[in-house]
Amino acid sequence: MAKSKYYGRDMITTMEWKREELEDIIRLAREMKRFRYSPRFDNLLHRRTFMMFFYNPSVRTRQSFEAAAVELGGAAQYLVPEAMRLKSATTAGETIEDVAKVMSRYAVGVGIRRLEDKVSYYGEGNQMLREFAHYASVPIHNMADDKFHPYQGLADIMGIMDRLGENLKGKTALLSWASGALARSWCSVQEFAIIASIFGMNLRIAYPEGYDLDPEIMNFAKSQCEKNGAKFEISHDPVKSYEGVHVVYSRNWVSPNAYKNGVFQKEEEKKKAASYSKEWICSAKKMKELTDNAIFTHPMPIDRGQEVEDEVASGPNSIIYEVAEYRLHTQKAGMALTMSDLWDEAELEALNLI
Numbered sequence: 001m002a003k004s005k006y007y008g009r010d011m012i013t014t015m016e017w018k019r020e021e022l023e024d025i026i027r028l029a030r031e032m033k034r035f036r037y038s039p040r041f042d043n044l045l046h047r048r049t050f051m052m053f054f055y056n057p058s059v060r061t062r063q064s065f066e067a068a069a070v071e072l073g074g075a076a077q078y079l080v081p082e083a084m085r086l087k088s089a090t091t092a093g094e095t096i097e098d099v100a101k102v103m104s105r106y107a108v109g110v111g112i113r114r115l116e117d118k119v120s121y122y123g124e125g126n127q128m129l130r131e132f133a134h135y136a137s138v139p140i141h142n143m144a145d146d147k148f149h150p151y152q153g154l155a156d157i158m159g160i161m162d163r164l165g166e167n168l169k170g171k172t173a174l175l176s177w178a179s180g181a182l183a184r185s186w187c188s189v190q191e192f193a194i195i196a197s198i199f200g201m202n203l204r205i206a207y208p209e210g211y212d213l214d215p216e217i218m219n220f221a222k223s224q225c226e227k228n229g230a231k232f233e234i235s236h237d238p239v240k241s242y243e244g245v246h247v248v249y250s251r252n253w254v255s256p257n258a259y260k261n262g263v264f265q266k267e268e269e270k271k272k273a274a275s276y277s278k279e280w281i282c283s284a285k286k287m288k289e290l291t292d293n294a295i296f297t298h299p300m301p302i303d304r305g306q307e308v309e310d311e312v313a314s315g316p317n318s319i320i321y322e323v324a325e326y327r328l329h330t331q332k333a334g335m336a337l338t339m340s341d342l343w344d345e346a347e348l349e350a351l352n353l354i
Helices: 019-034 060-071 096-106 124-135 150-164 187-198 215-227 266-274 284-289 320-339 345-350
Strands: 049-054 075-079 109-114 140-145 172-177 202-206 232-235 247-251 295-297
Touching (some): 019 150, 019 187, 019 320, 049 060, 060 075, 060 140, 060 320, 096 109, 096 124, 109 124, 109 320, 124 140, 140 150, 150 247, 150 295, 150 320, 172 187, 187 202, 187 215, 187 247, 215 232
Parallel strands (some): 049 075, 049 109, 172 202, 202 232
16 A cells, blocks of 8 residues: 655645646546546545534535545545634633644544634634644645635636646636625635636736735736746726636625624625626626637636626536536545555556655
């Protein structure tokens, strides 16, 4: 039995993985999709447990991680903070150090999900994941925090490659703000900017004045575009930003002023978003008349009629369901590479993963 060269690695953001390493994950994910129900990969987590720690609820994330654990021969445990005695700013309980060290003795990996309405300031969720990673002796996998959503990014780029080919150089992705009633965090959109820039796409980010994303992450995306000879653009035009693009990702996100006095201003953010022009929606007209026959992607759940028209979301150029499926396959690949010590050495050599 053998381990991959990525055994023990955390997956907190794709920013911390090299392009060739991410390509390894995607290549394995494609193999796992192709041989999904064959015996080839079905014992890599035999009798192993993956802990899933959810501060926020989910549909796709929980289902896809549980399915991934089962299809690799293991099991996933669903945990919520309400069922655990955890220390917080206002309550006594176990520290992250204690929890991380104990979980490390029960499981081969820990997934954590903590988003915008479960933190008191931007970055607190990601900070908690990194504290877990510091104390845990098993890999920490980000199931979405308030800054990053790595497996969503991997699923996005995998779906885009299916339609546009493996070489994305010269292709332009539009990441566009949209109105919506959900007051969404920055994690998915920032991860999309990271992954699109790493894989050499031209990146155009469009939003109204006052909806800037994390400057550190934007600087990273800009530097990756420059490294790859690609363009990085910021636009505040909800219509012209669609011109000539090959991929459209239209999603709501909150403003940098979403937290005041340690409280997430959800209703205020929703009201503010609703005040903007309906031109910020991804419409069939813009997709048909302005883009280069662009595909549409979104991490879901979609606020139809606000972020995108039904005709686009359910149209032939939409890849939302493929991307949702690829969450399963990329997560299986990431879990197998970082948690399994049951690989056949010949298999790892054949996949160039040793």
